[in-house]
Amino acid sequence: MTEENLRSTPLAAVHERLSATFTDFAGWRMPVRYTSDLVEHHAVRTSAGIFDLSHMGEIRVAGSRAAAALDHALAGKLSAVGVGRAKYSLLLTSAGGVVDDLVVYHVSDNEYVIVANAANVEVDLTEVAARTASFDVSVTDESVDTALVAVQGPMAARIVLDALGAADTDLDLDEVRDLKYYRVLTGTWQGVDIMVARTGYTGEDGFELYVPAANAEELWDSLVTAGGEDLVPCGLACRDTLRLEAGMPLYGHELTTSTFPSQAGLGRVVNFAKEDDFVGRSALENRDASDDRVLVGLAGQGRRAARAGYEVKDGEASIGVVTSGVLSPTLEHPIAMAYVEPDRAEPGTVLQVDVRGRSLPMTVVPLPFYSRH
Incomplete structure (x- = not known):
């Protein structure tokens, strides 16, 4: 463009x-x-x-059945979120992949504001409108x-x-x-x-x-x-x-429609205790996730950063890919998030990342890399 x-x-x-x-x-x-x-x-x-x-999107959902509508449309239980509270949630595909990660504010009785990632506003709006159509609620794009x-x-x-x-x-x-x-x-x-x-x-x-x-x-x-x-x-x-540094996923890097919430460490965001059905529920309830690659933190030494798309290896075997990486300004060493095979995801595991043809060791560490507390 x-x-x-x-x-x-x-x-x-x-x-x-x-x-x-x-x-x-x-x-x-x-x-x-x-x-x-x-x-x-x-x-x-x-x-x-x-x-x-201001590039982020704002979608307002209002009406007497707004809570029930969002319970169906999203992975979380928005009906349990009190007025004046916010909830991090996921918009899933019917196959259980992530369409977008969202913050939803319960701003007043029967009224919610969904904040969507800039790249996904149109898709989110279309999906939310379609999924809530039978609930007699209004869905308004207030982004502009x-x-x-x-x-x-x-x-x-x-x-x-x-x-x-x-x-x-x-x-x-x-x-x-x-x-x-x-x-x-x-x-x-x-x-x-x-x-x-x-x-x-x-x-x-x-x-x-x-x-x-x-x-x-x-x-x-x-x-x-x-x-x-x-x-x-x-x-x-x-x-x-x-x-x-805070270990927060970025849509298009750690999250995509091919990513399942449990892979990204977001299984807790999906509420299977909800009484009613929601989009993506059956797909996630019925699949075996034991072989899925999982998101881990990687920490290295020196000044060379692993970048998105770089291959992660265990010896000669390719076992993952970096989704985000940088030389951490706060920690002053390379950090990255990567999806790796589940049997290589234990903290302390030393792996190698191919950084422009050079194999550099990086150690699996817990996320987040940095916390203010």
């Missing part, structure tokens, strides 16, 4: 003013970095970073009209509270401060609707704030003012290294 055909977020002018370097991501012209991948990565680990995530700005890092709470405190909002700042992980508040901010969630994709504390697209710059500027030198604009490059 040529650059002029790429979609831009409501914050495109901000990124231009900050002299961002752009990349094509899922058909969007997105900032990959502003200054340095390392500077931006370390800012999130030590102070805070601000991200434009919604901006998403994330503030992530140890100082995120202070920055978000300061920004909200300087604004005209009906949000209770004590409730924002005390908001637990995977919880969400809704209210008004500067006369428009806002959704404030304590969620993120970096392994750090943080917030994701949803406002109308027309108010994106005002929200961004208010957060930057509140953050001062403690807040650094961050692009997609550091978002990827942060999520990899």
Whole structure:
């Protein structure tokens, strides 16, 4: 896709003013970095970073049977999620593969907001609409009209509270401060609707704030003012290294329609205790997963990183493939996620990765590689 055909977020002018370097991501012209991948990565680990995530999709499902509809459409039990809570879930194929991984917010009685990966918004919308058609609910794509700005890092709470405190909002700042992980508040901010969630994709504390697209710059500027030198604009490059250190899967790498949840360590996300049927249930209940390759963490030495697509070997035998890899900015050694044969997945197992024709040893380690706790 040529650059002029790429979609831009409501914050495109901000990124231009900050002299961002752009990349094509899922058909969007997105900032990959502003200054340095390392500077931006370390800012999130030590102070805070601000991200434009407006390329993500927002799908609202509303109606008296919304909970039952989502129980059927998704792998998790959304009817058990209280108002003001969020749940990580999966949209599965009928064969049990992963169409997308999602965060679902229960924002009010009989009303949910699904946040979809940018590359999958159209597919997700079509699937959710089809799967919920018999439940008499409304399914609305609000992606174009919604901006998403994330503030992530140890100082995120202070920055978000300061920004909200300087604004005209009906949000209770004590409730924002005390908001637990995977919880969400809704209210008004500067006369428009806002959704404030304590969620993120970096392994750090943080917030994701949803406002109308027309108010994106005002929200961004208010957060930057509140953050001062403690807040650094961050692009997609550091978002990827942060999520990899935190052991979080990326759709198209660790998750695909050919991937079963149990392979990716996401078997817990599939709720077989649900009373009613859901798409993908019978396929997963009836298959033998004992020979499936499984997702593991790999840690190496030196400075050469294993990248997605690199072959994993045990001696001369090919036993897996790398899905994501990087020289970890925080840990200062190579890390990777890979699918390997189940009998070679035990932590402590030493395997080899073919890095541009050179065999480098990497050791199976538990995920995540990094945790703030």
